[in-house]
Structure formats: C-alpha cells, structure tokens
Amino acid sequence: MKKREQKLQYWQAVPFTKVRIEDSFWRPRLEVLKRVTLRTCLDKCEQTGRISNFAKAGGLMEGNFEGIYFNDSDVYKVLEGVAYSLMTDRDPALEQEVDRIFDLIAAAQEEDGYLSTYFTLEAPDQKWIDMERHEMYNGGHLIEAAVAYYEATGKRVLLDVACRLADHYDNLFGPGKRHWVEGHEEIELALVKLYRVTGEERYWKLSLWLLEERGHGHGVGTIWNREEWGPAYCQDDVPVKDIEKVTGHAVRAMYLYAAMADVVLASKDTSYVGALNKVWSNTVERNMYITGGIGPSQHNEGFTHDYDMPNETAYCETCAAIAMVYWNHRMNLLEGDAKYADIVEREMYNGALSGISLSGDQFFYVNPLVSTGDHHRTAWYDTSCCPTNLARFLPSIGQYVYALTDDGIAVNQYIDGESEMQLSGDGPSVRIIQRTNYPWNGRIELEVQLETTATFTLKLRIPGWCKSYQISAGDTVPKDIETLTNDGYLVLQREWVPGQTIVLELDMPVEAVRARSEVVANRERVAIQRGPVVYCLEAVDNPEVEYDSLAISAHQPMAINDRPELLGGVVTLSGRDEEGRPITLIPYYAWDNREPGFMQVWIPEAKEEVLYSS
Amino acid sequence: MKKREQKLQYWQAVPFTKVRIEDSFWRPRLEVLKRVTLRTCLDKCEQTGRISNFAKAGGLMEGNFEGIYFNDSDVYKVLEGVAYSLMTDRDPALEQEVDRIFDLIAAAQEEDGYLSTYFTLEAPDQKWIDMERHEMYNGGHLIEAAVAYYEATGKRVLLDVACRLADHYDNLFGPGKRHWVEGHEEIELALVKLYRVTGEERYWKLSLWLLEERGHGHGVGTIWNREEWGPAYCQDDVPVKDIEKVTGHAVRAMYLYAAMADVVLASKDTSYVGALNKVWSNTVERNMYITGGIGPSQHNEGFTHDYDMPNETAYCETCAAIAMVYWNHRMNLLEGDAKYADIVEREMYNGALSGISLSGDQFFYVNPLVSTGDHHRTAWYDTSCCPTNLARFLPSIGQYVYALTDDGIAVNQYIDGESEMQLSGDGPSVRIIQRTNYPWNGRIELEVQLETTATFTLKLRIPGWCKSYQISAGDTVPKDIETLTNDGYLVLQREWVPGQTIVLELDMPVEAVRARSEVVANRERVAIQRGPVVYCLEAVDNPEVEYDSLAISAHQPMAINDRPELLGGVVTLSGRDEEGRPITLIPYYAWDNREPGFMQVWIPEAKEEVLYSS
Incomplete structure (x- = not known):
C-alpha cells in the first residue's frame, strides 16, 4: 500500500x-x-x-x-x-x-x-x-x-x-x-x-x-x-x-x-x-x-x-x-x-x-x-x-512484546505468557494471556481479562513475513476483515468482554527468499525462512553434501519436522537437493552448537524449467 | 530436482x-x-x-x-x-x-x-x-x-x-x-x-x-x-x-x-x-x-x-x-x-x-x-x-483420487470419504478413510483399515503448489523425512497396522503468482492462489474498486475468511489495494453466480520498494 x-x-x-x-x-x-x-x-x-x-x-x-x-x-x-x-x-x-x-x-x-x-x-x-x-x-x-x-x-x-x-x-x-x-x-x-x-x-x-x-x-x-x-x-x-x-x-x-x-x-x-x-x-x-x-x-x-x-x-x-x-x-x-x-x-x-x-x-x-x-x-x-x-x-x-497506544494495546511480539497493563489515560487495567508455540507455529490465542466490559483497541502485528492469516473471535470480528491497516497491524476496535479469546493464525510455510539483485553475493541463491526464523545448512546434519557443492530448487517442497530433543527444541526442515540427496536445515541461530563443520544460509538455486506459463 | x-x-x-x-x-x-x-x-x-x-x-x-x-x-x-x-x-x-x-x-x-x-x-x-x-x-x-x-x-x-x-x-x-x-x-x-x-x-x-x-x-x-x-x-x-x-x-x-x-x-x-x-x-x-x-x-x-x-x-x-x-x-x-x-x-x-x-x-x-x-x-x-x-x-x-501402484496405493487427490481397494498382485484389501476439509484446509487425516498387518507402500502426492508440509504417524515415520521422491510423492513404505492414522498437513498460505515473463498479457500482474484454488475479484464483492483500476502488492498480507453461507461455502480472501481500499477475492470457479459485474484473475501489481536487501 x-x-x-x-x-x-x-x-x-x-x-x-x-x-x-x-x-x-x-x-x-x-x-x-x-x-x-x-x-x-x-x-x-x-x-x-x-x-x-x-x-x-x-x-x-x-x-x-x-x-x-x-x-x-x-x-x-x-x-x-x-x-x-x-x-x-x-x-x-x-x-x-x-x-x-x-x-x-x-x-x-x-x-x-x-x-x-x-x-x-x-x-x-x-x-x-x-x-x-x-x-x-x-x-x-x-x-x-x-x-x-x-x-x-x-x-x-x-x-x-x-x-x-x-x-x-x-x-x-x-x-x-x-x-x-x-x-x-x-x-x-x-x-x-x-x-x-x-x-x-x-x-x-x-x-x-x-x-x-x-x-x-x-x-x-x-x-x-x-x-x-x-x-x-x-x-x-x-x-x-x-x-x-x-x-x-x-x-x-x-x-x-x-x-x-x-x-x-x-x-x-x-x-x-x-x-x-x-x-x-x-x-x-x-x-x-x-x-x-x-x-x-x-x-x-x-x-x-x-x-x-x-x-x-x-x-x-x-x-x-x-x-x-x-x-x-x-x-x-x-x-x-x-x-x-x-x-x-x-x-x-x-x-x-x-x-x-x-x-x-x-x-x-x-x-x-x-x-x-x-x-x-x-x-x-x-x-x-x-x-x-x-x-x-x-x-x-x-x-x-507490547506497547500502549493512545487507545489500547499493540501486540508486537508473540510469546506465550501473561501481561498486566494499565491502559493510557483513564483506561482500564487489562491482562492479556498469550498461548502460542511461536516461532514454531503461527497459531496465537489471546485471552483478554479485565474487570468489566471495556472499549479499547487491540492491534495485532501481522509480521512482514506473513502472507495470509485467519482471525476469529466468536461472531464479533467481521467475516471479511476490514481492519488491516497499512501500518502492519490488524486493528480490533471493540467492546471487550472479560475472558474473551481471539485466535490469530498466521500461515507459516517454508519460504525460499531471494536477495535484491544488487546484492552480488546472493545472485542465483536462495535462503530458507519459516516464520521469523532463518534457516541454514550445517555439516553435521548433511553428510551427503558439501558446502556450496549443492543446489536447491525454490519449488521443491520441504518437510517441517518437530525436533523437541534437538538443539534445545527446534523445528528442522528437510528436503532434497538438485541431485536428490537429502538435506536438513536448522535455525541459523542454533548453528555451531555441535560438531564443527560448514554452515551456509544462502544456497545456490537449482536452474529449472518454469512450470505453468501463467 | x-x-x-x-x-x-x-x-x-x-x-x-x-x-x-x-x-x-x-x-x-x-x-x-x-x-x-x-x-x-x-x-x-x-x-x-x-x-x-x-x-x-x-x-x-x-x-x-x-x-x-x-x-x-x-x-x-x-x-x-x-x-x-x-x-x-x-x-x-x-x-x-x-x-x-x-x-x-x-x-x-x-x-x-x-x-x-x-x-x-x-x-x-x-x-x-x-x-x-x-x-x-x-x-x-x-x-x-x-x-x-x-x-x-x-x-x-x-x-x-x-x-x-x-x-x-x-x-x-x-x-x-x-x-x-x-x-x-x-x-x-x-x-x-x-x-x-x-x-x-x-x-x-x-x-x-x-x-x-x-x-x-x-x-x-x-x-x-x-x-x-x-x-x-x-x-x-x-x-x-x-x-x-x-x-x-x-x-x-x-x-x-x-x-x-x-x-x-x-x-x-x-x-x-x-x-x-x-x-x-x-x-x-x-x-x-x-x-x-x-x-x-x-x-x-x-x-x-x-x-x-x-x-x-x-x-x-x-x-x-x-x-x-x-x-x-x-x-x-x-x-x-x-x-x-x-x-x-x-x-x-x-x-x-x-x-x-x-x-x-x-x-x-x-x-x-x-x-x-x-x-x-x-x-x-x-x-x-x-x-x-x-x-x-x-x-x-x-x-x-487413488491409483494402484505395483506395491501399494498412490493418493492423488484429497477428498473426504472412504475407499476400498484390492492391492495389485496378491496384495491385501485396504480401506482408506480420508478426513479433510480440502481444498479449504491442508490438513488430511488418512486412516488405513485392513484385516491384518500388511506391508505396502502408500504414496501421498505433495501438490505442486505446496512449499512445505508436516507428516506424522505416531513414532514410525522418520522425523526427518527421507522419503519425498522426485516424482512429487511422499513415499511411506512400511508395515501397516490396522487402524493406523497418518496426518499430512500441507501448508496452504495465500500465494501471489506471477506469470512467465513471455506472457505479455500478465506482465506486471499477479494472480492470487491458495492451495489448488485460483481466486478472482468480482464486482459484487468490491464496490470500491473498478476493473483494472486498482493494484495490489504481492507482499500485503490477506485475511482468510471461512464463508460457509456464501456461494455454497467458500473461503474468501480479503486485503487492501494500493490505495488502501478493501478488496475481497472469491474462488474463480464460483464467479458469475450472483449479480453481473466485472471479474478478473490477473490483477495489476503495485510497484513498491523492496524491503530487506538480503
């Protein structure tokens, strides 16, 4: 916009x-x-x-x-x-x-x-x-x-x-x-x-x-x-x-x-x-x-x-x-x-x-x-x-996580927990309970607790990485949402009932990201991101491939794997490279916590025919 | 690959x-x-x-x-x-x-x-x-x-x-x-x-x-x-x-x-x-x-x-x-x-x-x-x-929906229902129960019913539009899936226990699709697709915009709205155009079922600055 x-x-x-x-x-x-x-x-x-x-x-x-x-x-x-x-x-x-x-x-x-x-x-x-x-x-x-x-x-x-x-x-x-x-x-x-x-x-x-x-x-x-x-x-x-x-x-x-x-x-x-x-x-x-x-x-x-x-x-x-x-x-x-x-x-x-x-x-x-x-x-x-x-x-x-706006609360980060806030001006005291497995899952439940019914605005950040989302809160959120503003927030301006729960579901697929063409180092490369988490290849997970001696297709689907036992609990992504060899990616932040070896974020992109003309 | x-x-x-x-x-x-x-x-x-x-x-x-x-x-x-x-x-x-x-x-x-x-x-x-x-x-x-x-x-x-x-x-x-x-x-x-x-x-x-x-x-x-x-x-x-x-x-x-x-x-x-x-x-x-x-x-x-x-x-x-x-x-x-x-x-x-x-x-x-x-x-x-x-x-x-392979079953389409199949050769009789709300939701439960434990291969199509997915079936599916073949199927080759259920979750975000550059008619345009469903703008839902007098950003997130009462039950997508006007898209297949008016699939793409250099 x-x-x-x-x-x-x-x-x-x-x-x-x-x-x-x-x-x-x-x-x-x-x-x-x-x-x-x-x-x-x-x-x-x-x-x-x-x-x-x-x-x-x-x-x-x-x-x-x-x-x-x-x-x-x-x-x-x-x-x-x-x-x-x-x-x-x-x-x-x-x-x-x-x-x-x-x-x-x-x-x-x-x-x-x-x-x-x-x-x-x-x-x-x-x-x-x-x-x-x-x-x-x-x-x-x-x-x-x-x-x-x-x-x-x-x-x-x-x-x-x-x-x-x-x-x-x-x-x-x-x-x-x-x-x-x-x-x-x-x-x-x-x-x-x-x-x-x-x-x-x-x-x-x-x-x-x-x-x-x-x-x-x-x-x-x-x-x-x-x-x-x-x-x-x-x-x-x-x-x-x-x-x-x-x-x-x-x-x-x-x-x-x-x-x-x-x-x-x-x-x-x-x-x-x-x-x-x-x-x-x-x-x-x-x-x-x-x-x-x-x-x-x-x-x-x-x-x-x-x-x-x-x-x-x-x-x-x-x-x-x-x-x-x-x-x-x-x-x-x-x-x-x-x-x-x-x-x-x-x-x-x-x-x-x-x-x-x-x-x-x-x-x-x-x-x-x-x-x-x-x-x-x-x-x-x-x-x-x-x-x-x-x-x-x-x-x-x-x-x-939160900021107080002039008429309510902006939810900036999605982290499971509770927060007590006194709204600006003469606003009521509001407790927000977030239930989510973010950043591994895009589903966020927000429960609004307050003494009595009160009118204020809740702004929910729709992250820049997010292309689509679903929002529900009983019957009172308009079906065709008319409230996504051009500053990146979904604006819920309403009378809140104590205990009301909103469910925001951010679609969180694996995305192949390309750099701006001006960035010479990343030409003909893709990086893999899911939700806010940037992924990388690390040697320990990828015995069959070598640093920069592989290429991946941006169209090859990847499996999303819950690995609670790995690296403090991560979601790994797995797929295959151009040669059909299995590859596994871990979150970038988690690299160099195991055996030393290569790591890379930007991976050569496989040349491929474009499927579908339009 | x-x-x-x-x-x-x-x-x-x-x-x-x-x-x-x-x-x-x-x-x-x-x-x-x-x-x-x-x-x-x-x-x-x-x-x-x-x-x-x-x-x-x-x-x-x-x-x-x-x-x-x-x-x-x-x-x-x-x-x-x-x-x-x-x-x-x-x-x-x-x-x-x-x-x-x-x-x-x-x-x-x-x-x-x-x-x-x-x-x-x-x-x-x-x-x-x-x-x-x-x-x-x-x-x-x-x-x-x-x-x-x-x-x-x-x-x-x-x-x-x-x-x-x-x-x-x-x-x-x-x-x-x-x-x-x-x-x-x-x-x-x-x-x-x-x-x-x-x-x-x-x-x-x-x-x-x-x-x-x-x-x-x-x-x-x-x-x-x-x-x-x-x-x-x-x-x-x-x-x-x-x-x-x-x-x-x-x-x-x-x-x-x-x-x-x-x-x-x-x-x-x-x-x-x-x-x-x-x-x-x-x-x-x-x-x-x-x-x-x-x-x-x-x-x-x-x-x-x-x-x-x-x-x-x-x-x-x-x-x-x-x-x-x-x-x-x-x-x-x-x-x-x-x-x-x-x-x-x-x-x-x-x-x-x-x-x-x-x-x-x-x-x-x-x-x-x-x-x-x-x-x-x-x-x-x-x-x-x-x-x-x-x-x-x-x-x-x-x-x-299904095909019989030489050693099992290929699941080609995801439609809620049941099917009884006699596997090739001397294979057992297998009943597959699909539970899904496809094409509106990418979650598919597949229950395998058979007389006694039997070994055969179940191939699940990962649709071309799907960039990432999760698969689970208790403990027996490898965590880092090693079975996605280069013919587009996830291959589950195993001994099946009667009543076993697999859950496949295909990520189904809204996607902005661009045509090949050779297609002159679609240059500087995007089409919107979610899962297998191509969307369009139809006049009746979009009183604020006119045919081709709007532009949308491929990066503007869209809301996904369940509309069971509309057009036989559809999911609509809603967002805003470049001017901030609300727009709503319906499945292409469902157009011209209400008041006449314009319809378009390929929508001019808003020119915008690229965010993030790499």
Whole structure:
C-alpha cells in the first residue's frame, strides 16, 4: 500500500517487568542466562581485572589499570543484566554480590563526579582530549546500569553515582561551555533514560546538545584524527538531522539513531524524524542481511557501500544486531508502525540470538552467513562487548512484546505468557494471556481479562513475513476483515468482554527468499525462512553434501519436522537437493552448537524449467 | 530436482465406484449434478430433437433430422453421466427412462452397424467422405456411454450396439482397407475402453491404426480441405509419434494425447512416450492458463502460438479443461508422476469447475480470465458439448483420487470419504478413510483399515503448489523425512497396522503468482492462489474498486475468511489495494453466480520498494 501520511504516535513501552514469559523458547534461555551467562560474565569481569580496576581507582587496593580503556563498560552491562534479572527473579545472594561491586564503583568516582578507571589510574591528565577513548561511552553504560538497578531494587547508591556523573558532564560541556563529540555513541540514550527516572529535563537536553555537536568539526579533526577512518566512522560527518545514509561503525550508528529517536520521544521535537526515516530505509533496504545482521566489514566494524553484503566475511557484530533492536523498538513507539517490530523480531530470532550458545557461556562477536567450519563461539573476548550486551539484552526482551497506544494495546511480539497493563489515560487495567508455540507455529490465542466490559483497541502485528492469516473471535470480528491497516497491524476496535479469546493464525510455510539483485553475493541463491526464523545448512546434519557443492530448487517442497530433543527444541526442515540427496536445515541461530563443520544460509538455486506459463 | 530416468509405471486406475465421496465440497455438487444437471440435459436433449433423431432414424417416428450432425454425441455423453450416477446411486425411474432412449439408439443403428443419425436421415450417400462430419466422434461417445452403462447395470443392449459399431469400423478401415482420419478425436480412446470391457484386442489395435493414420496426407487435403485451417487444426500435420508442440483445436488435441497414452497403457508399446512428454511440457509450460484453461483462441477453438494468453478473449473451452483431466489422469497412470495429478487438481477446482453454475443448470462454454461484466453462463447451447461433458465428468471424479501402484496405493487427490481397494498382485484389501476439509484446509487425516498387518507402500502426492508440509504417524515415520521422491510423492513404505492414522498437513498460505515473463498479457500482474484454488475479484464483492483500476502488492498480507453461507461455502480472501481500499477475492470457479459485474484473475501489481536487501 502507499505510504500513509506520517503521524507520530508516541506509544508507551510496557516494561518487561509487566510481561511474564512462560514459553518453551525464551523461558529456558532466560533461565540459562541467569544461571550461566550472568555468572560467567561476572566471573570473567573479576578474573580479567575489570572489577578490581574500580577498587584500584577508588584507592581500595593497589595496582595498575588492567585491560582496555573501555573495560568499565563491560562491568556496567553485566550489572544492568543482573538488575533486569533481579526484577523478575529476586536473588538476595546475587544482589549482595553486586552491591559489593557498586560500592567499588562508587569509590572509583572522582570528587568532581568523573568516572572512568583507565583515566583515573593511568592518564589523569589526558581526560577529554581524545573522543575515541570512550569516557562518556563508559559513563553511558554506568547510567543505564544505575537506572536498571534503581528500578529493580529501589537502591539509589548507583543512581546517585550516575547523577553526579551526568551533572559533571553537564558542567563541563554544553552551550557556551566546551565542545564535545563522543566517538562511540551510548551516553546520548543513557541520558534520556536518566531523565525518565529522575524527571530532570537537563539530562535529555544534554543528550540533544551532544547529538547536535556532531557534523560540525568539533570532533573528528579536532579531538581525534586518523585519515583512514574519516568522520563517517563515528557519524561525525554531517549534522544528525541531515543524515540520509548509514555510515561507519555499525553499533555506534545504531546507538546514535536510537538516541535520536529517544530525544524525539522525550522532547516531541520532530526535527530528527525525516533523517531517522531516511536512514532506516537505507539501512534496512540496502544494508541489512536476512539475519538482521548489519555492518559487513571487519575493517571498520561497520558499513561500506550499499548492497555490499559478502556472506563469508560478513562481520555482523552481535552488538550491532542488539542495537538494531534498541533503535527499532524506539521507532515503533514513535511511529506506531509494525515494520519496526518486524526488525525487532528478525534480530530476536536470528542475528542477535546467534551470538550466544545454547549453553549460555560461549559467544559470537562476528556472525557470518557462511562458514567453512573454522568459526566458533568462545567464552570471552578482550573486547567483550558482545557477551555483556547479550547479558543485558536477553533478560529484558519482554519489553518488546507490547506497547500502549493512545487507545489500547499493540501486540508486537508473540510469546506465550501473561501481561498486566494499565491502559493510557483513564483506561482500564487489562491482562492479556498469550498461548502460542511461536516461532514454531503461527497459531496465537489471546485471552483478554479485565474487570468489566471495556472499549479499547487491540492491534495485532501481522509480521512482514506473513502472507495470509485467519482471525476469529466468536461472531464479533467481521467475516471479511476490514481492519488491516497499512501500518502492519490488524486493528480490533471493540467492546471487550472479560475472558474473551481471539485466535490469530498466521500461515507459516517454508519460504525460499531471494536477495535484491544488487546484492552480488546472493545472485542465483536462495535462503530458507519459516516464520521469523532463518534457516541454514550445517555439516553435521548433511553428510551427503558439501558446502556450496549443492543446489536447491525454490519449488521443491520441504518437510517441517518437530525436533523437541534437538538443539534445545527446534523445528528442522528437510528436503532434497538438485541431485536428490537429502538435506536438513536448522535455525541459523542454533548453528555451531555441535560438531564443527560448514554452515551456509544462502544456497545456490537449482536452474529449472518454469512450470505453468501463467 | 533433476529429472529422473524415465521408467513407466503402468499404474491401475481405481474406479470411482470404489471411492465414496463424503465431503462438503464435491458431495453437494454431485447431488446437484444428479438432481438438476442430468435432468436438465436430458430434457434439453429431448426438447431439441436430439433424442427423437434416433427414433426417426430407427423408423419409429416420422420427421427430419434436427440440429447439427454431431448432436448424437450430446445424448451419449448425458447417458454416460447417467450411468456414472447410477453406479453410486441406484434410481430405477431414471434407469427406466434411459433404457427407453437406449432402445431408440439401438433402433437407429443400421443393419451393417453404422450409426450416426444425421447421415441415416439426411445424407446416407455421403458417409465417410468428409472427416469433419464427426461420424466416428459420435461413435466414440456411443461406445463410452455403452461401456459405462454396462458397468453400471450389467445391461448389454447398448454395449452390443457399441460392439457392432466398432466392428463396422473395423470392417471398413484398417491395414489394407480404407484410410481414415477422424477430424475430431474421441473414437481412439473409446475403442481402448471397449477393449478393456470386452477383452477384444482388435479394438485397441484399431485405435492404434487410427492414430497412425494421422500426418500422412490421408485426412486433410484428401477427405477435407479448408485453407484457413490447415492440417494442424485437427492434429493431422505430423505423424503422432513426432508431435512436439500442441496445435489446433484444444479438445481434439487433448483427446488425441489421451488416446495415445491409452494405447501405450494397453499395448505397453512405448513409441509414443517421447512425443507425449514433449507435448505435455509444451502445453503446460507455454500454453496453459493458471486456471488450467487451454486454447486461447475462439477462431480455431484452440492454440495459436506459445505464450499467447490473452485474458479477456481467453477461449478456454470447458471441454478442453475436462479433456486435460482425461489426458493427465492417463499420464499419471503411465508414468507415476504427481505432476499430472497436479493438473487434474488444477482443472477440478478451477478451469473445469467454472463451467457449471452452483445451481447446476447454467454453463460456460468459454472461460475467460477477465470479464467486464457481459459474460454469463447459459442453460444450453446449439453446440452443447460443454454441459454434456460436465454431466459425465463430474459424477466420475472419484476415479482421480487413488491409483494402484505395483506395491501399494498412490493418493492423488484429497477428498473426504472412504475407499476400498484390492492391492495389485496378491496384495491385501485396504480401506482408506480420508478426513479433510480440502481444498479449504491442508490438513488430511488418512486412516488405513485392513484385516491384518500388511506391508505396502502408500504414496501421498505433495501438490505442486505446496512449499512445505508436516507428516506424522505416531513414532514410525522418520522425523526427518527421507522419503519425498522426485516424482512429487511422499513415499511411506512400511508395515501397516490396522487402524493406523497418518496426518499430512500441507501448508496452504495465500500465494501471489506471477506469470512467465513471455506472457505479455500478465506482465506486471499477479494472480492470487491458495492451495489448488485460483481466486478472482468480482464486482459484487468490491464496490470500491473498478476493473483494472486498482493494484495490489504481492507482499500485503490477506485475511482468510471461512464463508460457509456464501456461494455454497467458500473461503474468501480479503486485503487492501494500493490505495488502501478493501478488496475481497472469491474462488474463480464460483464467479458469475450472483449479480453481473466485472471479474478478473490477473490483477495489476503495485510497484513498491523492496524491503530487506538480503
């Protein structure tokens, strides 16, 4: 359908604390996350000196700074994850353990509020002269962790540290004060979070000012300069409202756009909306892999030119996929368009989820779409942003399930569980119970529980991958549905009776997907997708074929097989290649959890006669 | 997959008398057929003098021949339909009525066996000088009716007439006797049927001889000549074993190919197989509409050049669609490939079924894919081949459901009901119970009933439109199915326990279909199909749009709506056009059963940005 007139929606997020996840897909992953991943990350932070750096900076122990200048951020991200975990599962022992770390962090904060242990310990005279040293990046993650922990426990100790730090930035930088462009965006969205929890408007205004500093020569060329990178690397090439194309380091770019959306949501100033829409189209339509992966190049951990999407050397950093969720979640709230929730879904089930092993303690930094067998997850990295980003992303996925619209609820993700929501304005309290085996089955039952009959609008996302669906809710849903809007939602506007159940059945066949013809790497190839899940061939399931020495027909039907015992419970797809050899595909996210061997997503397409002339 | 080596299968047909149809789609149609269509056709044959022509030729009443020289055939076809109907539903009154007609037919046969009332009454001195006068065409339909009635009732009266007629042909024509090429094929497949019921080999040998007469100048140019037609019009341009391209009159061509397949099945001489495969590909890949319709041109009621497929002027004679079933059914038996059963299905639910109104008494001769509102079914035609072909096609559709393979059963069509089959060789007797709401739902339960455990192979057709499916049968079907062969069947080779149930779930989403780019008429258009059912827009459901003044996106999801109260019970599809206006589609076969207005199958496709680069 033709693009509708732009009308901003300003939906409200429903925090994941309101969303109980009870399904067989995410629930076990959240258990592993809590039991294994957070524990592993905390231990690694301890073992690598990341935590003791705070003790040293706070004068509580002797010694030099260990590691890289942005290592503080890893600790903060794990703590943010712990906070999210504590919100849904109280754990006094864990809480006590992280309280100890918070005390170290508080000790490491300098008197004026400054906090970045590398500079305190190693280079106190070199503060704020190099935009690439992640001073505010560290600070941003501190703030996010602090906000999360305050919301989880009500404890202000870290939030106070965060406010002092933000106030310190606000004292140093801003209109009439010093210029600053932070090389790696993060502080900008953290400051908006801090504003939301404290109500202090100066925090989002500082965020806005930091965004506005970009593209005017205050950063690259002034406080950093390396010819091989140029200002686009850290999105300092143009003023942000003039952005049209996605550039540079992928995670940085996504954090920037997420922060821009945050500032629009906080300020209701729509100046950035045009740029956000342009760069979104450019990102999604020309620079995103089928897995949701972005940033093809290892060189800059980011973007090169449109349609440059090699498969084997695809960088597709796990953090970038997670950052895509952050950005698209905000765009969905801002514009109320399901296409953004489609991207959230794509990352959740593919590009972001592939970053973590089923065991919860092995991680991909890089997520190629092909491997000849030598690419494997590892337990930790010197730059361990990806494990720690997963540690905070996964426990908070519940927040992507619902949004509050101005007159009801938008159901953005289909996950079995329950959620209690207070509708906007004077709306009633509504409990929604989802019963579904998504993503393996497209049938979703939604039960609406409420005190008394009430009128509101329920919007159900019809995923972009879905070509047809059935909806039923007794006699009251029109037979010929007239309610599918052009923003991707099926709109049920009605008087709801307590206990009423809607059944949405999304057709979920196997689809052979072709890339845009501009993508050279995927010409004459198809990828296999079912529902939101992208599939791949892995050697262990396919002893009869070799990497790239097979071809499949897009018309050959595939069997859909429930395999509850395999890879934590998956649906595999099986068929035959052009030679008639059996092939089996597994979800992309699940690869490299068994014996090593080749993996590929884009498979050569068999040349075949076209059947039926018309 | 690559084409397998050709291996002929010689499957056996399972007669429709063994197949009880109990579903909500076909069962009501068979009731209407019996109650309305056969009655209407008999009455029309009576009213138009078609029946009294026999009485007159037999000297039982006075008067001149009425109508056209091939009118005898209409009576035979209705009688064939009555016979099929009597096989499943005894009806003494109806039987008595047609017995009276058989007596008239027997009376009309001349002493030497000749039978064609036009010549007996009007032109006794002009026999066998014009191949276009349908003498053997009439005779062929007599034979088919006689075989059917004999099988239905055991009464030989008409079979004896048929044998005398065939013997008469055999006396006149054949090696060392007179040459003959019949302009409209039909006798050739009738003679094979007569061979099957009588065991007389000379009948199929006469059929073979008649086939071999073609393409040698014995017909066009000798016993008929009209420059504007040429020998390709009646498939007399090349010897039949050299046929590569479909030519001329569509019904004639299909009857020819059906007869060629019949002769291979009867003789096991494979000389025609190459030609059959070539002309099948040429027909299906370059000359068949999405509805299964064939023969685009009114001029010759047939084919023009490859990819010439106009929509509004599409001729697509109902008889040609039915004839495609006849041919493809035989090809399936011969080669054991599901692609032929796919075509049978395509005709059953689209191109053939559109020929008859829901009321059972209005018929299309011509089945265009677009109408501006002035094309309607009528009760009868001067040339009424189509109503009478429907009268014999529909009551016998049960024969397309199963075939007996050399080691089991092939399930070719999915129709709720029961069937009792005696497996080939010393195989056991097997009852299969199908439970399904096909074609509206892709779930099929197959219960296998048999006396004791037995080992045989059940082949389930995975339809060509189906991209993915699930199969389950307790624990004994391999999880990763390894049994989908390259001939389109899922092969379950196993020991069957009495009462065992298999569940096959064919994914049946809405599909936007594009034509081959060579088809000029359909460029930048899409057609909508779900399962085997082709959909169309009809004016009555779409007050907001006009014919061809809308465009739809292939990516816009559609709602699937059960409408048991509409058009005899259909599933409608609803969505929005490019402008956001609601649109509703109904099955193509069901159009022109309500208020007149536009109809179209191929809908302009909305230009849109491609979402997702890879």
